[in-house]
Amino acid sequence: MGNVSQQHPYPWPAASSTGVGSWPGEDPDEAVRTVLGELPDLPHLPELPGRGAGADMIGRTGGLLVDLPIEVQPTGWRVVDSPGRDLARAGSFLSYDLDALTEHAHAYEGPLKLQVAGPWTMAASVELRNGQRLVSDPGAERDLAESHLEGVLSHIADVRGRVPGARPIVQVDEPSLPAVLIGSLPTASGYGVLPAVDRVRVETVLRTLFSAIVEAGAVPVAHCCAPSVPIDLIRRSGAHALGLDAHLLDRSHDEAIGTAVEAGTGLMLGVVPSVDGAGMSDPATNVDPVRELWNRLGVAPDLLSRAVVTTPTCGLAGASPRYARTALKAVRDGARVLRDEPRK
Template sequence: MSATGIGSMPGGDALAGEGDNAHEYAEAVRLVLGELPDFPHLPELPGRGAGAGMTGRALALVSELGVDLQPAGWRLTGSGSGVDHRRARSLLGRDLDVFEEHAQGVSGPVKVQVCGPWTLAATVEKPRGDKVLSDHGARRELAEALALGVADHVADVRRRVPHASEIVVQVDEPALPAVLGARVPTASGFGKHRTIHPPEASAALETLVGAISDAGAVPIVHCCAPDVPVELLRGAGARGLAVDLAVLPASAYDGVAAALEAGERLLLGVVPTLAPDTAPTDKQVAEKVLRFLDMLGLEPGPGLVLTPGCGLAGASPAWARRALELVQAASQHLR
């Protein structure tokens, strides 16, 4: 039983100088390491701009493809990478330098996050416009390039935090249910992209999940949508799930219980991402978890990890700190 964060944290001004951003990122790292000593994660500060967001962060790992930033968002190019892609890579490298400096005493698991292939395909454009999602060959090529980049990223993180017991890679797929349900808008905004059928969706995830496993890390998949496809994620080889209890439908309970019984990790979102009118106590959070486990017929175990409901980028700094304190204290109650 432990606690961690989903990934993003508040802070980071896209108009601030690099020195100010560096100081703010170091503060985020110290906060995560201080509040989540048993299972820290690499913080993300998407407020610093496109290169620090979920899509830009993942593209920073992709060296096989040329990428550029357009007014409409990230786009693949037919040639080399643009200046914004290079800046995203540089920013990730500096963030890892800061994390390495402060995390030398970490001996437990360490978690990093990466945007998954389907959310990436739904947010990145082809060279001539429209989403990568619209082209079978382009989405396969992007998924394969991402898998190669993440494998190198795992090796880099392991080198930087050599005493970590394991590296956990959280694959973020917030758009996957929309991809499966044909709800991703086309570039014109008047139509929707055709549905991706489960076998193809699973295959792309298997490519990334397999690369993570082959690199010696533990792949888990995060989706905080109400229609999270639990069985598809587990079938693709994920060795853990990250879900938000507040929106998790009862139809997913059996799959979640099966994951815990199989010894897989369950990162369970149990604290609001934005400050509520009345904040829960750590004991109330623990009691909520116990009620959920009771419905599943399970007891608290080592595979259960408490988290905020989702990323904390939109939270106030005070609530972000309190949210991490709550999940850590609640996990100690449940021990």
């Protein structure tokens, strides 16, 4: 493999580890304290969906939308005429989280990761007033993309004001992106599927968002732990790093990942199970999928601990608090193994 481009050097220290986003429990103070303690090189703002509607991924990002109010219906989040109680709850939850971050991290200096649901996952998840998914209406989807972008930039500015020494990394969560691209989202009736969205349109929206994040002085990361993650599309859209589940990466992904690594794109790779009882191994075994990938790619071993950040395979909201802390220690230990023993 050729020389790796340093067009945008990796925004984290070597041998870094981080969490995907969600965390068990309902206490933002304890969650922020734990994350800062366990992940000193690359902490993230934890999300606590256990608190209920408004703390979930869609509601949390819905609270950032500008002039596009949504509320909870029996079928999920839906566009409404004016903001109500559900959005107020979402705003309060985020405010509590940011207050905890301010209290415990105000003097922190270094990379700090925030997570937002991406525009396509929002469009796939939020309903129009008629009950159909927003992604089914191109005009509504454009409005959402603009509102989302404005809200994300405002969120970055807010965090910058609270933690002046932070270098924000914005993880854009897109679990629904593969379904949007292949046209597998069910219609409101459940009897049909919505057509696939044009790939050029998908890429354009992501590129606009990622470039705006860069202009705001932050680093865009795209996270999707689906087996059919469109790696090339995300890389072309301008994500500086890709968040993937290392256990789902096989030889069919090698060319796309190799191209991304060669272009200087970082990788956040899930190596530790995100729920209790899934069988956590010793640190060296946990990162075996990453070392095997690296060996297949033929990339210089010394680049491994620079390019790769170790993470759990998914958010930890479904884990016990004790397991969640154990998982963060495991990803931290795994990152050190990659630095010290890049090859078996």
